[in-house]
Amino acid sequence: MANLSRNDYVTSIEESEATISKELGYEVIQSVYQRYGANCIEDLKTSDLPEVFSELHAIEADLK
Numbered sequence: 001m002a003n004l005s006r007n008d009y010v011t012s013i014e015e016s017e018a019t020i021s022k023e024l025g026y027e028v029i030q031s032v033y034q035r036y037g038a039n040c041i042e043d044l045k046t047s048d049l050p051e052v053f054s055e056l057h058a059i060e061a062d063l064k
Helices: 006-024 026-035 046-062
Strands: none
Touching: 006 026, 006 046, 026 046
């Protein structure tokens, strides 16, 4: 997902969030955010978005 905009990452993260929340609960997502010093997606630094996306995507992939 190289060269994506903040909006692209946010959209992708939100899609992963929906699946993870449904299966595991929002607490899992919050734990990822907290590792980056954030409480929610809006608090994330743009530079952290690719890593957060990767972590959430990996969690989501494990659910399948």
